[in-house]
Amino acid sequence: MLLLGIDVGTSSIKVSVVDAETQRAIVSAQYPETETEIKSVKAGWAEQSPEMWWEHVQQAILKTNASGKYHPADIGAIGIAYQMHGLVVVDKDQKVLRDSIIWCDSRAVEIGNTAFKNIGEERCLSRLLNSPGNFTASKLAWVKENEPEIFDKIDKVMLPGDFIAMKLTGDVTISASSLSEGILWDFQDDDLSEDVLKHYGFSRDIFPPVKPVFSEHGYVTAAVAGELSLKAGIPVTYKSGDQPNNALSLNVLQPGEVAATAGTSGVIYGVADQLAYDPQSRVNTFAHVNYGTDSKRLGVLLCINGTGILNRWIKNNMAANLSYKEMDAMGGKVPVGSDGLRILPFGNGAERMLNNKIVGAHLLNIDLNLHTQAHIFRAEQEGIAFAFRYGLDIMRENGMNPSVIRVGKANLFLSALFAEAFVNATNVPVELYDNDGSVGAAIGSGIGVKTFLSESEAFANQRAIQLIEPGKAAAYDEIYKDWKELLLRELSK
Incomplete structure (x- = not known):
């Protein structure tokens, strides 16, 4: 079986097709070749167009297809990695309502600081493991406060990878890992945070159904399959933020293991098994890709x-x-x-x-x-x-x-x-390691579709270079x- 991995980066989109048997990339492609710009109309603001991401994803897939090194009909699962913390909002027709407020945007800092005080610092840290800070929930609150005409049209809130999965399949899902990176997940209740929803005045209805990271998040529609020369019905079986995905791609899944990356931003990401937090919220704790209610796996992230x-x-x-x-x-x-x-x-x-x-x-x-x-x-x-x-x-x-x-x-x-x-x-x-985010996303899809019977099997051929x-x-x-x-x-x- 072949596995397709998509990495929605800030600078570009990268796609890899991986042979599940060898866990090696057959071909990889990037689109565009030049680095994508970040829109910054005011100091501290940073936005990108979700529809631009989707166009670039399609072009990157077509570019890999054009290599002639594989048959697109042999692709059996799709995985998606994406730039973390971005806010994407769509209406009931799945139309994007505004550009995404991305990870490095600073406009919501004070909104998050106020939430931290009003909800209670100890309660936030013990339940959310973070201050609401400048994360997705606070960015959504900024839209509610400053663009009420847009907020009122919102049918679903999602992160960048959820949006790409929606464009592929027509379905919208989210995971505990994604919600935790938006500071919307209560680790004590293992559910959407009622504290955050109540403080910001968000309805549960605007958030998609919660599914495990490794699960079926929808199936490629006939229309999209026709455009991209893929089979209709291919499952999207993995979605993860770029840093948990980078850790996955490096087989960093167990407590004490640590990964790093140095792209547009720089990250050190370590795995823990305790609900711990930094009292000053200078480093952040999120649900890792293999987080479960009976097996707490947390990603401690320095960005x-x-x-x-x-x-x-x-x-x-x-x-x-x-x-x-x-x-x-x-x-x-x-x-x-x-x-x-x-x-x-x-x-x-x-x-x-x-x-x-x-x-x-x-x-x-x-x-x-x-x-x-x-x-x-x-x-x-x-x-x-x-x-x-x-x-x-x-x-x-x-x-x-x-x-x-x-x-x-x-x-x-x-x-x-x-x-x-x-x-x-x-x-x-x-x-x-000779690995990257798009290869990790492909391997994640293999875990999700159960091509690999265990995480260790998924990385059986991985060696440090x-x-x-x-x-x-x-x-x-x-x-x-x-x-x-x-x-x-x-x-x-």
């Missing part, structure tokens, strides 16, 4: 908004004539520490690990006689790695102490310069202390 987006910004504005590979090579010739140049990478909205403050990106300690373009290339990689260290120290405060971190060889981890900075800044070895160990941790630690002082100075303003 840094400003990672790969900084790398892209520097390329677009300072190195348009260079490839990322050339930038890394130039930065690699600069000494560790970038001769004192420091970059704070926080230029993509409110950072949860910084207590939802908008710090902005900063280029600091510039010596006009010393520092060059190459210094900037190295300093931004080090700055991102130090942001990971800062966040990992918060996770360590909360009992997550990884001995190794698994990552896919993708995005910033394609850079040897970044990989070196990451392992030495965090002082944790990294295992690199490289182990990277710290060798300069002491040197990086000294530089990190200086970087952290600069960050704390900005936070104190």
Whole structure:
């Protein structure tokens, strides 16, 4: 059987077709080739069009079909991974009512802070495991408050992956994992949070039926199948946010296992089996893909908004004539520490690990006689790695102490310069795998359709392709202390 995986990213859509027998991708395709822009009509706002996602998904599937490396009729299940926390709202005819307010949008911070106080901080943390913060529920409350004419037309609220599944099948479902990432799930009751619904004035009716992550979420319609050369009736058997899915793709499913990714945003994601939370909600806890009422599996997530987006910004504005590979090579010739140049990478909205403050990106300690373009290339990689260290120290405060971190060889981890900075800044070895989100989504669909009889069988052929160990941790630690002082100075303003 062949499995189709769709990864709805912020920058692009990626699709992979995986052979269930080998768990290897036959072909992968990305659409568009250039990075998709984020609409930001006001400071702190970030939106994308769900219909644009759907168009790009279709183009990516057609692109894989055109490879001629498989027969589309052999695809037996579809899995979907998606950018987390986005808000999609549709009317009774399944028409999108407004652009999606996506994960890095900061407009609802104060709405969430008010909910945290009014519901009760201890009650929120013990039941939701998080502050409502700037998550999906608070974004929906912003629409209710500021766009009542749109809110009144809402038939269903969903996350980005639910929307793509709806376009494929005509059915709308959601999972405990998705609801938890929207801060809409009560872990004590294992149900939609009555506290959140009551505080924000939401009706249960606007939320889709709740189904397990690994289950049948609908079947590809004849009309869609005809457009995409697929069989009608293929089941969508897996939907997950991108970070739980990244963990799944790296076989991070049991307590103590940890994954990381460094795309547009950067994430460290560890699995726990206790309903624990960070008292300051700087790191967040969600239901993992294998969460169940009798087997609590939680994903403890550190998110840094400003990672790969900084790398892209520097390329677009300072190195348009260079490839990322050339930038890394130039930065690699600069000494560790970038001769004192420091970059704070926080230029993509409110950072949860910084207590939802908008710090902005900063280029600091510039010596006009010393520092060059190459210094900037190295300093931004080090700055991102130090942001990971800062966040990992918060996770360590909360009992997550990884001995190794698994990552896919993708995005910033394609850079040897970044990989070196990451392992030495965090002082944790990294295992690199030849895997990505779309492959993980495909494998998830295989678990959902029971092609694999167990999770271990789904990853029977997975092997690390490289182990990277710290060798300069002491040197990086000294530089990190200086970087952290600069960050704390900005936070104190």
